[in-house]
Amino acid sequence: MSQNTNTSVQESPEVIQDFNTTYSDKVHVIGRSTMVIAFFLSFLPILFLYFVMGFQLPASTYIAAAASIASMFVGMWIAEPFTWFPVIGAASLYMSYFAGNTKNIRVPVARSVQNIYNVEITTPKGQIITTIAVAVSVYVNLLLLLVVVLLGNWFIPMLPAVVLDAFNYVIPSLIGALLSFRVSKYGVLKTLRWIVPGVLIFILVQTGIAPILGRFGTTSSIAVTILIAYIVYRVNGAREDRAEQK
Numbered sequence: 461m462s463q464n465t466n467t468s469v470q471e472s473p474e475v476i477q478d479f480n481t482t483y484s485d486k487v488h489v490i491g492r493s494t495m496v497i498a499f500f501l502s503f504l505p506i507l508f509l510y511f512v513m514g515f516q517l518p519a520s521t522y523i524a525a526a527a528s529i530a531s532m533f534v535g536m537w538i539a540e541p542f543t544w545f546p547v548i549g550a551a552s553l554y555m556s557y558f559a560g561n562t563k564n565i566r567v568p569v570a571r572s573v574q575n576i577y578n579v580e581i582t583t584p585k586g587q588i589i590t591t592i593a594v595a596v597s598v599y600v601n602l603l604l605l606l607v608v609v610l611l612g613n614w615f616i617p618m619l620p621a622v623v624l625d626a627f628n629y630v631i632p633s634l635i636g637a638l639l640s641f642r643v644s645k646y647g648v649l650k651t652l653r654w655i656v657p658g659v660l661i662f663i664l665v666q667t668g669i670a671p672i673l674g675r676f677g678t679t680s681s682i683a684v685t686i687l688i689a690y691i692v693y694r695v696n697g698a699r700e701d702r703a704e705q706k
Contacts, residue, residue, distance in 0.1 A: 484550065546581065549581050566594050653692065
């Protein structure tokens with residue numbers, strides 16, 4: 461069910477100023493602090509295996525494992541913040557990277573609440589509403605995971621096979637929901653120009669025309685999308701300039 465709540469009240473200049481300074485500064489201080497804490501906590505399993513379980517491998521083994529993982533995911537670490545920040549904002553991005561499930565839970569939640577309340581992430585109101593929604597999704601997700609962890613071995617085998625097979629369509633359904641929001645707001649043609657880069661990269665990879673893109677497919681899609689966004693920005697800007705001159 462599609463429901464829009466009009467919240468188009470303009471924020472005062474004082475609210476915008478406070479949001480861009482005091483609020484944003486605190487968001488980044490807390491966000492960066494939690495990221496540093498998460499970084500050190502991520503080494504706890506290694507410390508547990510080394511000091512408690514006695515798996516005392518040479519330091520070079522741990523360094524090699526860390527280097528191999530970093531080489532695999534460094535592109536994603538750089539590209540994904542640029543991808544999700546314009547959708548969910550700074551505070552939600554920090555929470556998403558701390559809690560996980562960014563593209564399959566946090567982004568759909570953010571886009572859904574923005575569509576319901578008819579707000580943009582570029583406004584203070586949109587940022588606050590999105591942040592609250594993402595924070596609630598973290599708690600709900602944590603609760604569901606707790607139930608699954610405690611009761612999963614008993615509960616999941618009881619589910620019908622058709623329900624278990626339906627889980628394979630979760631990601632396509634989420635992508636379809638995000639596309640439906642954009643189509644309903646901007647139309648089919650304006651939505652297609654953002655889909656084409658990903659589809660083009662997918663075809664090039666699947667057909668073997670550009671096998672090197674198999675390793676950098678996501679990064680390439682993001683780069684092409686940014687290029688198209690820049691072109692659209694310049695075209696729209698030129699169009700507005702001509703309209704003002706008339």
